[in-house]
Every structure is written in structure tokens, then in C-alpha cells.
Amino acid sequence: MSVQRINQAEEDDWIASHFILQDDVRRRSAADIVRDFMPERILRQLAGKFVMVCRPPDSAATVIRPEKIRDRFVVVVSKYLIPVSNPPTHFPREYTALILMHELAHIQLEHSPPTTDGMENEAYELALEWYNETQATQMTMDDLTKLNEQHDGFWLNGL
Ligand SMILES: [Zn+2]
Numbered sequence: 406m407s408v409q410r411i412n413q414a415e416e417d418d419w420i421a422s423h424f425i426l427q428d429d430v431r432r433r434s435a436a437d438i439v440r441d442f443m444p445e446r447i448l449r450q451l452a453g454k455f456v457m458v459c460r461p462p463d464s465a466a467t468v469i470r471p472e473k474i475r476d477r478f479v480v481v482v483s484k485y486l487i488p489v490s491n492p493p494t495h496f497p498r499e500y501t502a503l504i505l506m507h508e509l510a511h512i513q514l515e516h517s518p519p520t521t522d523g524m525e526n527e528a529y530e531l532a533l534e535w536y537n538e539t540q541a542t543q544m545t546m547d548d549l550t551k552l553n554e555q556h557d558g559f560w561l562n563g564l
Contacts, residue, residue, distance in 0.1 A: 419452070427459045431487040435505065438487075442502035444535055447513065453477070455512050457505075459484045465504050465560055478512045480505070485559075499536075500556055503549060506532035 420436040435457060439448070453476075460481040486501050488494070493501070510531035516524045529549060537544055 422453070423456055425456055425458050426482070426487060427484050430489050431459075431484060434489060435482070435487045438498055438502050439505055439509070441498075442506060442536060442539055443509065444538055447509075447535060451509060451512060455480055455509065457482050465556075466508050480508045480512075482508075483560075495559065496556055499540075500552055503532055503536060503552070506535055510535070 420432055424432045424436050426432045426435055455478045457480045460483060465486050466480060466482045482505070485495055486504060488496070488498065488501065507528050510528040511520065511524070514524070514527060514531060516528065520528075526546075529546065533544055533546065533549060536542065
């Protein structure tokens with residue numbers, strides 16, 4: 406997709422303020438995925454509203470706390486979800502992208518935990534909408550369910 410690249414200093418600043426992951430490689434990797442898969446206009450709307458941090462690897466990702474921390478929503482991500490090599494070793498980038506976008510969709514939709522099944526579906530649907538827009542694909546909820554099922558064992562088996 407064509408992402409309108411901002412200048413390097415702005416990009417570094419955006420990454421530093423939104424991605425506080427375990428190391429620089431993961432920080433850039435997560436930022437690249439978000440940039441590659443999210444519509445530019447949505448990223449602009451979400452600028453300054455979220456921060457991604459790492460958590461122990463008992464699940465893929467989640468938005469914690471109904472209240473914001475320093476005016477930001479915190480997206481807590483397993484370090485195993487963020488690829489450190491190309492090609493990625495654990496998951497395809499598309500899977501990581503959809504999980505991260507699902508969490509960003511909760512923020513865009515202003516959902517507060519604990520979320521209901523209805524909110525979860527709404528977040529998946531919005532993530533899919535963004536995915537299909539930027540990737541020019543027609544992925545459906547059924548495709549997404551299958552993709553989730555393929556990778557669920559990774560989290561359930563506790564690494
Ligand atoms: Zn969710």
C-alpha cells in the first residue's frame with residue numbers, strides 16, 4: 406500500500422511515543438506493521454491516544470484498564486506477537502496486524518474493558534474493514550476466525 410511517509414525525525418518521534426516495546430527491533434517491527442496495515446487517516450486520528458507495551462506471553466494482546474494512563478490507552482502486546490526477523494518465525498505479519506488492529510479498533514470505538522461479545526465483534530469487524538481497505542482484499546469474519554484458530558494453540562500451550 407502507499408503510506409504517506411513523514412520525515413525521519415517525525416517518524417522516529419511517532420515510534421518512540423507510541424511503541425514502548427522490549428527492544429528497538431520490536432519497536433520498529435510493530436510500528437512498521439501498524440503503518441503498513443492501518444489506513445493513514447485512522448493513524449492520524451489515533452496519534453497521541455495509545456501506547457503499546459509488552460506483557461508476559463500468556464495471550465496475544467489486549468487493551469487494559471478502563472481508565473487511561475497519561476491520557477493514553479495502553480495496548481499490552483506479547484513480545485512473541487511482534488516479529489524480529491523477516492520472514493517472521495511465529496506468525497505471519499497479517500495475523501499480527503489483525504490482532505494489533507483489533508486492539509486499536511477498541512480504542513477508536515472508545516470501548517472500555519471489560520468488553521462484551523458485541524464489542525469484540527465490532528472491533529474485529531472494524532479491524533477487517535481497515536485490513537481490506539489497505540490490502541485491497543476481501544477477508545471475511547470466517548477467514549479471520551480460521552486464522553485465529555490456526556494460531557490459538559500457540560497461546561493456549563503457554564509457549
Ligand atoms: Zn478485543
